[in-house]
Amino acid sequence: MKNSNRNRPHYPKALLEIRPGVTFLEEIYRKVSVFSDRVIVVLGSDKDEILARVNIPRSEIVYNADFEKGMFSSVKAGLSRLSREKAFMINPVDCPGVRQSTYESLIRQWEKYPEKIHIPSFEERRGHPAIYPAGLVGEILSSPDDLGGGLKFFLEKEKDLILHFDTDDKGVIIDVDTFADYERFAQRF
Template sequence: MLAGILLAAGESKRMEGAFKPLLKWGTRTVVGECVHQMGRAKIDEIFVVLGHRELEIRQALAGTGVQYVINHDFQQGMLSSVKIGWAQISPSTDAALIALVDQPMIPTALINQLINAYYAQDEKRIAVLSYEGKHGHPIVMSREFEDELMLMANDAPYGLRTLIDRHRDEILEVEVDDPVILEDIDAPADYERLSKAVVPHYAFRKWNP
């Protein structure tokens, strides 16, 4: 059984006043598109980790069937959200896919490619998407890392990457031909560039929640 953990608790500090999860993305919001793509993938349960403006995100995701986890300490960093989301997954879950709300452009096909590759083998306990040797998101991690993950400090300098780097010999690199896995919406210019092919297209200044 595979859980999906979508990290959406942050404040979008680099977005010049806009709130990233609620920006328009075609006929949905950014967070709505992430949930839509994950919901069509081979994921058994989806947890959305919320913090900043969590009630508004709940409203945007009404009817999607996802479960919500509130991180009151989201300002401590992304790792705190990973941990609180991980703590909620079902006992029968053997792995979790960790995704970022910054990446609404990751399609179901790439998510499933990662999942299929992970479950097609039993040697590696971490699976990452890779483009030309560079690792991207989302990632899949075995439940076996739970104890180690929970012992990490929320403000660990490199967050989850610290754990992954400790276990480089256990990483399955899933090579894809799409550089989108290396992209994320970090600033308004990223939103404009990455959403150009989305229909309908919204210019950043025209829709600024």
């Protein structure tokens, strides 16, 4: 977590609690595992601490040794494990407030248009999670790690494939990046 106050210690976002006893990672896993038998969780610097404290029994853990390169390197680490999937969902751990019904609606939209990239939007602002067709895996994996903007750059390049899913779920645009964000998030949820 980026510290808005340098006096505060580093703390893995995955271990922040959405409610007492339930971490961000567990909440997202609970929602996503309903729809897929295969859930890939990419972890970096705090892998051991996170694994010791979360209950995500059927997940496949991928260690991203290049975590210092940012989120795009984690995306690529996870995608490198895909084989025969028709699509994949990218759900950052700092976006745990998405409603279960939003996942359901997003997946229903993907079922109608599987060749598209599906991105939820709240009041015309793009959010998370997003569903991508598996045919894009090779293109993403071959993109340079130092790709300016990572997925945002990739999405700009593939903008003709994007299908926005309008939702009233503000959780799709709430990222918890700082302690101040977490305090606001905790009051809302």
